[in-house]
Amino acid sequence: MADRHPSEPTPDEQGPGGVSSDPLAYSATPGTAPRGVVGAAHSAAMPGTSALRSTTPDAARDGRGSDDTPKDACGVFGVWAPGEDVAKLAYYGLFALQHRGQEAAGIAVSDFSNVIVYKDLGLVAQVFDESTLASLTGSLAVGHTRYSTTGSCTYENAQPSFKQIRGGRGSVALGHNGNLTNTSELSREVAENGLGDDMGATTDSDLITTMLAANPDLSLEEAAVGVLPRLRGAFSLVFMDENTLYATRDRNGVRPLVLGRLERGWVVASETAALDIVGASFVREVEPGEVLAIDADGIRSAHFAAPEPKGCIFEYVYLARPDTTISGRGVHATRVEIGRRLAHEAPVEADLVIPTPESGTPAAIGYAQGSGIPYGQGLVKNAYVGRTFIQPSQTIRQLGIRLKLNPLRDVIRGKRLIVVDDSIVRGNTQRALVRMLRESGALEVHVRIASPPVRWPCFYGIDFATRAELVASGLDVEGVRRSIGADTLAYISLDGLIAASEQPRSRLCTACFTGDYPIALPEEARLGKHLLEDLVRAPDRTPAVDVSGAASGDPGPVSVPPADPVAHEGLETPPERAGARAGYLNTLPSWGAVGALDRP
Numbered sequence: 136m137a138d139r140h141p142s143e144p145t146p147d148e149q150g151p152g153g154v155s156s157d158p159l160a161y162s163a164t165p166g167t168a169p170r171g172v173v174g175a176a177h178s179a180a181m182p183g184t185s186a187l188r189s190t191t192p193d194a195a196r197d198g199r200g201s202d203d204t205p206k207d208a209c210g211v212f213g214v215w216a217p218g219e220d221v222a223k224l225a226y227y228g229l230f231a232l233q234h235r236g237q238e239a240a241g242i243a244v245s246d247f248s249n250v251i252v253y254k255d256l257g258l259v260a261q262v263f264d265e266s267t268l269a270s271l272t273g274s275l276a277v278g279h280t281r282y283s284t285t286g287s288c289t290y291e292n293a294q295p296s297f298k299q300i301r302g303g304r305g306s307v308a309l310g311h312n313g314n315l316t317n318t319s320e321l322s323r324e325v326a327e328n329g330l331g332d333d334m335g336a337t338t339d340s341d342l343i344t345t346m347l348a349a350n351p352d353l354s355l356e357e358a359a360v361g362v363l364p365r366l367r368g369a370f371s372l373v374f375m376d377e378n379t380l381y382a383t384r385d386r387n388g389v390r391p392l393v394l395g396r397l398e399r400g401w402v403v404a405s406e407t408a409a410l411d412i413v414g415a416s417f418v419r420e421v422e423p424g425e426v427l428a429i430d431a432d433g434i435r436s437a438h439f440a441a442p443e444p445k446g447c448i449f450e451y452v453y454l455a456r457p458d459t460t461i462s463g464r465g466v467h468a469t470r471v472e473i474g475r476r477l478a479h480e481a482p483v484e485a486d487l488v489i490p491t492p493e494s495g496t497p498a499a500i501g502y503a504q505g506s507g508i509p510y511g512q513g514l515v516k517n518a519y520v521g522r523t524f525i526q527p528s529q530t531i532r533q534l535g536i537r538l539k540l541n542p543l544r545d546v547i548r549g550k551r552l553i554v555v556d557d558s559i560v561r562g563n564t565q566r567a568l569v570r571m572l573r574e575s576g577a578l579e580v581h582v583r584i585a586s587p588p589v590r591w592p593c594f595y596g597i598d599f600a601t602r603a604e605l606v607a608s609g610l611d612v613e614g615v616r617r618s619i620g621a622d623t624l625a626y627i628s629l630d631g632l633i634a635a636s637e638q639p640r641s642r643l644c645t646a647c648f649t650g651d652y653p654i655a656l657p658e659e660a661r662l663g664k665h666l667l668e669d670l671v672r673a674p675d676r677t678p679a680v681d682v683s684g685a686a687s688g689d690p691g692p693v694s695v696p697p698a699d700p701v702a703h704e705g706l707e708t709p710p711e712r713a714g715a716r717a718g719y720l721n722t723l724p725s726w727g728a729v730g731a732l733d734r735p
């Protein structure tokens with residue numbers, strides 16, 4: 136157990152009276168107890184860890200997670216590699232995925248007989264140290280970096296989520312990227328089937344783990360093919376028991392998930408950049424509606440639902456790392472192309488193109504290329520103010536925005552500037568930025584945005600803001616321009632963005648720009664990230680939801696296609712597993728079977 140919470144400053148970092156002298160210092164959720172080891176199935180307790188250091192990962196320095204930006208859903212990582220230090224591979228993999236979640240981090244490892252989970256609030260480098268990682272020995276692991284899209288930022292809600300399978304048949308540890316849309320329905324089913332007490336957290340992810348661990352008569356593999364078709368919404372999952380690593384994506388493949396190969400094992404990760412950092416070669420993406428199982432018998436694949444790809448286009452705009460590739464298209468190249476197209480769609484006379492660092496940089500380079508106007512750096516990011524999103528009040532948030540960027544006055548003074556940013560959410564950042572540039576001597580400030588106006592909330596794992604908070608939901612472009620105080624404002628068109636991504640429109644989700652949600656949204660899905668906490672506080676409350684989905688347009692329970700297990704080129708399935716694999720989809724247990732269980 137940690138003897139001091141990761142978020143607490145070391146004595147050297149504390150100001151007078153032991154209070155942090157950094158006005159933007161990390162602040163954990165009030166009342167959250169310091170923790171470390173959370174789940175140790177059949178295993179000895181791990182040695183505790185002590186204080187955390189003040190290391191600030193690059194992702195935090197990038198300013199991701201600042202108050203006025205979209206909050207990434209989460210990052211997931213899994214590795215199956217006997218003989219390798221899987222905890223350190225997971226640690227470095229999570230480092231590469233830090234930008235996807237900066238509230239909590241965790242790793243589960245198994246040595247083929249015990250699963251141990253270590254997790255805590257904080258950044259990856261704050262949660263883990265050398266001695267902790269040395270204690271996490273095993274042959275397979277899953278890891279998670281969290282930004283909360285369902286449930287509060289508390290220790291209990293950190294992942295991997297962990298359960299012992301009922302009947303003592305082993306355990307399951309799970310990491311989830313995305314957001315379910317039928318959480319309320321599943322929560323009621325769990326409660327009605329006497330499994331409510333198994334829930335240890337208030338997240339849709341914990342709900343999935345509870346369902347997977349519910350049936351003592353099923354292996355995790357068998358349970359998975361019964362549970363996965365019951366889930367609606369967005370989920371890229373990594374999960375494991377003592378012996379097998381699993382990876383799966385929802386039938387729409389909203390969130391990314393890729394498979395990589397190590398010399399002596401396999402890796403799955405949210406982004407290809409995480410494969411690169413551990414030296415894994417990219418094999419392919421996990422397909423929408425597919426589940427992979429990786430263990431000593433090789434790798435097996437099956438589909439639990441027919442794929443209907445609807446990848447998140449915002450991954451290209453902001454969420455993914457620039458050095459990641461999604462559906463064969465490099466994210467950096469996409470962003471540069473967006474800038475080029477933006478220059479042609481929305482030209483303006485100016486002296487200099489500058490980015491809002493760092494997320495606006497590739498599009499600014501593209502805008503400069505497309506317009507012929509010189510590119511330059513006019514703003515410097517304060518390297519140590521990257522986590523202002525955890526400050527609770529709007530007043531402090533606005534201070535944080537002002538503190539995180541510093542103008543290069545010599546560059547700016549007397550210039551007509553084009554400022555390129557990735558997106559506008561509330562508009563606070565751009566408003567403060569335009570004011571700061573004018574105060575620094577800019578003659579004109581023209582704002583160009585590398586995405587269309589964000590007018591609709593995301594229910595699939597990205598926490599933008601409520602619709603009322605989205606500045607573009609209530610104002611047209613001219614209204615937003617006036618609101619932020621720019622001389623001109625222009626956004627890339629949706630057509631331009633899609634063309635830059637080189638993806639077919641039909642395979643993309645664009646709902647936050649269009650309001651056209653590709654996955655039906657029951658009323659409950661609109662209740663927000665604290666849905667389960669609200670239900671706990673008021674258990675009798677019945678959200679206005681048609682469970683059948685008929686009224687909401689939800690097609691109802693999934694009919695699992697009688698598809699054959701899919702053999703993929705390059706994936707190995709030993710002959711002796713062929714029979715087992717053929718039966719993989721034939722063992723579809725129903726959730727009803729789980730409900731028929733006697734309570735212990």
Ligand code: SF4
Nearest residue numbers: 447449593644646647
């Ligand atoms: S609504 Fe926007 S952010 Fe959410 S999945 Fe769709 S494109 Fe991505």
